[in-house]
Amino acid sequence: MESFLINGGNPLAGAVRVSGAKNSALKLMAAALLTSDKTILQNVPMIKDVRTMANVLRELGVGVTVTPERVEIDPSGGLSDTAPYELVRKMRASIIVMGPLLARLGRARVAMPGGCNIGPRKIDFHLSGLEKLGARINVEHGFINVDTNGLTGDVISLDYPSVGATENIMMAAVTARGRTVIESAAREPEIIDLAKFLTSMGARISGAGSETVIIDGVDELNGATHTVVPDRIEAGTFMIAAAVTRGDLVIEDVNPLHLEIFISKLRSIGVEVQEFDHKIRCRGGEFNSTDIATLPHPGFPTDLQAPVLVLLSLARGHSIVTENVFENRFVFVDEMNRLGASIRTSGHHAVVHGQSRLEGAIVEAPDLRAGAALVLAGLAAAGTTEVRRIGHIDRGYENFEQKLQALGADIQRVEVSNRAPSAAPF
Ligand code: EPZ
Numbered sequence: 001m002e003s004f005l006i007n008g009g010n011p012l013a014g015a016v017r018v019s020g021a022k023n024s025a026l027k028l029m030a031a032a033l034l035t036s037d038k039t040i041l042q043n044v045p046m047i048k049d050v051r052t053m054a055n056v057l058r059e060l061g062v063g064v065t066v067t068p069e070r071v072e073i074d075p076s077g078g079l080s081d082t083a084p085y086e087l088v089r090k091m092r093a094s095i096i097v098m099g100p101l102l103a104r105l106g107r108a109r110v111a112m113p114g115g116c117n118i119g120p121r122k123i124d125f126h127l128s129g130l131e132k133l134g135a136r137i138n139v140e141h142g143f144i145n146v147d148t149n150g151l152t153g154d155v156i157s158l159d160y161p162s163v164g165a166t167e168n169i170m171m172a173a174v175t176a177r178g179r180t181v182i183e184s185a186a187r188e189p190e191i192i193d194l195a196k197f198l199t200s201m202g203a204r205i206s207g208a209g210s211e212t213v214i215i216d217g218v219d220e221l222n223g224a225t226h227t228v229v230p231d232r233i234e235a236g237t238f239m240i241a242a243a244v245t246r247g248d249l250v251i252e253d254v255n256p257l258h259l260e261i262f263i264s265k266l267r268s269i270g271v272e273v274q275e276f277d278h279k280i281r282c283r284g285g286e287f288n289s290t291d292i293a294t295l296p297h298p299g300f301p302t303d304l305q306a307p308v309l310v311l312l313s314l315a316r317g318h319s320i321v322t323e324n325v326f327e328n329r330f331v332f333v334d335e336m337n338r339l340g341a342s343i344r345t346s347g348h349h350a351v352v353h354g355q356s357r358l359e360g361a362i363v364e365a366p367d368l369r370a371g372a373a374l375v376l377a378g379l380a381a382a383g384t385t386e387v388r389r390i391g392h393i394d395r396g397y398e399n400f401e402q403k404l405q406a407l408g409a410d411i412q413r414v415e416v417s418n419r420a421p422s423a424a425p426f
Contacts, residue, residue: 001389003387004414005412006375006385007360008384008385009382011248016238018230019047020228022045023190023231025041025050027190028041028228029050031100031171032075033097033101034104034198041072041226043227046398046399048396049093056083060083060097062074083098083109083110085111088111091395095168098146102148102172107148112139123144129168135172152177153173154180155180155181156169160184163190170182170191170208170215175217175219175220177217181212182213185210185211188296189258193229194208204217229255232254232259236303238282239266240376241409243271244284244380245379251279262300265290269288269315289315290315290319291321292319293321293322302326302329306372313354313358317355332374333345335365335366340358358377360384360386364388368392371390372397379404386416401413
């Protein structure tokens with residue numbers, strides 16, 4: 001089992017280039033199933049989830065070549081229809097192959113995705129949207145079986161702007177007969193990136209990034225080459241790293257327009273943020289409390305809720321953070337309090353008592369973004385912090401410790417035995 005060992009207190013300084021967005025790359029890889037031509041994706045983050053998605057595609061009979069920041073996908077050798085449990089269990093996002101398989105083969109068998117510890121992660125909006133297009137759905141033996149005699153466009157009004165449901169429906173609709181209108185669609189920048197890729201393959205899509213996406217079906221799609229949009233969540237993570245270490249960072253290859261509300265909230269806390277066309281400069285300062293509510297884009301991103309709790313723990317005064325997107329995304333608060341934070345949760349609300357003096361301890365990463373937040377807390381804490389179960393972090397952050405080391409962080413990746421957490425390491 002691997003851990004990060006962090007000696008806190010070093011102000012981070014210098015420039016860091018963020019990688020391509022995990023939450024776009026995985027969907028672009030699934031979209032490549034929509035054609036039998038070869039597609040090439042560039043600026044792909046070399047992270048565990050990309051390797052898992054590559055294995056899902058290989059299970060489906062697709063040739064996948066992964067080289068640094070580039071993935072070539074060749075579905076010319078025929079396609080099977082089943083995404084197996086052992087891969088879907090590892091990565092819930094595998095469900096995103098359902099729409100493309102349904103469009104390409106007229107059927108798909110995808111293992112029920114596990115929940116994960118930020119909530120049950122239902123897929124009812126995905127399934128009801130695909131049914132509206134003419135899919136028949138039955139769930140048996142832990143598999144979702146969908147099939148159709150042909151998809152026909154329709155108007156689909158989502159109960160909630162689900163990112164995954166919007167993407168699955170978009171991909172099913174690109175070769176459906178006639179027009180599909182998705183109302184209350186998700187507006188994340190990754191949706192726009194997917195629409196750009198599909199359009200370059202020959203799809204006819206308008207309105208991506210707004211609450212109404214229109215897809216006019218075409219006969220077939222062709223191969224294309226596409227560069228993945230920069231990862232706004234990784235960029236926000238490094239911005240908070242600059243703030244909590246009272247450092248001075250330039251985050252490169254990021255579009256500040258993808259982080260408007262996040263930037264405005266950081267400024268209200270007292271972080272100095274300068275925006276340029278494709279980079280952001282971020283400096284620490286004196287922090288004041290503020291209240292934050294996570295919402296679908298363009299609201300405050302739920303994936304930056306855990307990192308911003310670290311920053312608010314250092315601010316003067318009390319802050320209230322409300323998590324409106326997932327049911328159980330405060331699961332890491334107990335770990336934060338082990339580091340000396342003072343956060344109380346009640347349902348969807350967390351009350352942060354600020355001006356905590358964070359002190360190193362052993363903590364465990366419960367999921368990807370909470371794991372990254374615990375690293376940020378370790379960078380700010382006095383003394384040594386060991387963050388365990390960092391496999392979660394490797395799922396979504398490329399070369400995380402190397403990027404931090406290059407900015408002056410004292411962080412090492414170490415092997416640990418299954419030592420009882422109570423054993424004091426220092
Ligand atoms: C995507 O998850 C991202 N994952 C998440 O990032 C991100 O937090 C989320 O969008 C919101 O921005 C990927 O893109 C791989 P949703 P997704 O469908 O598509 C409920 C990370 O750390 N819901 O918008 O699963 C659901 O339970 C991850 O990178 C239903 O009830 O998000 C949740 O409460 C974490 N029924 C809410 O909607 C459905 O059919 C948001 O889910 C679908 C969703």
